[in-house]
Amino acid sequence: MRSEQGGGRDVIVIGAGAAGLACAADLVAAGLRVSLLEASDAVGGRIRTDRVSGFVTDRGFQVFNTAYPQVKRRLALRPLRLRPFTPGVLVHTGGGRLLQFTDPTRRPRESRDLVPGRLASARDLAALGLLTAQDAVLPAGRLRARSDRTTLTALTDAGLSTKLIETFFRPFLSGVFLEDGLETSSRYFHFVWRSMVRGTLCLPADGIGAVPAQLAGALPHAVLRTGTPVARLTGDGVVLSDGTEHHAPTVVVATHPTAAVRLLPTLKVPPGRTVTTLYHAADRSPLREPTLLIDTARRFLNTCVLTEVHPHYAPDGRALISTSVLGAPDPTEEAVVRAALAEAYGADTDSWQLVHRYTVHDALPAMPPPLPLSRTSRFSPGRYVCGDHRATGSLQGALASGARAAREVLADTQR
Incomplete structure (x- = not known):
């Protein structure tokens, strides 16, 4: 077994999703020597964005909320080039009928469907x-x-x-x-x-992956290593998949729940929720506004024309439509979804091109009551765990869990 070159670290953080990035940043700021090891080729975990035939496609539909306390603390908003959704949703009630559920304090002129007797x-x-x-x-x-x-x-x-x-x-x-x-x-x-x-719900110009990319960009150069999967923990650090051993008295597991249980076999994690997002391209936008659309028949979770929110999501002026459904539908079920979209948008969807399809397993942790909004990161002496499954299923929850892990590591190492 080969030992790492260049000496050990005070802390090894495994996983460069939102929780791991926040934890590593806070530990570095406190003066600790940190290694952040990420198995994938880039940071973000479930918060990733791909370019598919020039289209910006997030790995599952995700929005950016400007009200999150951790967002305000850690991120510069201007470089993200955010564009907002309208403050409300369109409700498809069947037969092509759309009602507008709008925040009347922000868009009073568009609140006609909140007149008593229409929506409510x-x-x-x-x-x-x-x-x-x-x-x-x-x-x-x-x-x-x-x-x-x-x-x-x-x-x-x-x-x-x-x-x-x-x-x-x-x-x-x-x-x-x-x-x-x-x-x-x-x-x-x-x-x-x-x-x-x-807050305001927005989309970054380069997709939701721009958020973890900005967090990673603020770390010192030597901290982050991508393409570095960890095989197991040892008594004094970790062993990588290539057999290299890295030493540190403290290890923080900030991975996806499945990987966390593999590294910490007695860890209890909540069940996960699965979602599939379909990305379709159309020659013309079926809805000329940056608004989320929901379906009372629940044939899909939500849909929106991403290019109405941010034109940067398509390379050639076409419309990019995102639609999410629970679970992992088969092709037959996808045909039902396409028919539901035709009804909801009042558009011919037969000509829409399927650009990409993402099924995200364990996209969110189940959060039944009673729900502690934050759990300790302490697992065993020198071993910690963080992630949205230790808090709430959101960017705020993941960042806050990473921050809590850093606080607890510092409290324990500075006694």
């Missing part, structure tokens, strides 16, 4: 307004202190009718939680709703 009753609108106001203004500590139950129970207890839940919340939140039973923690729902009310 006056009672529903009052209950929704109260829920939204509380989530927007209450201190975060108050939200954390609430009793945790399912999102469905919380929405019902807030006074929202079954009609509004089935027309808007279930189809919309299915695309956020990657489950359609609304069984996700209400505590997490309130934080998601808060972030949407307070």
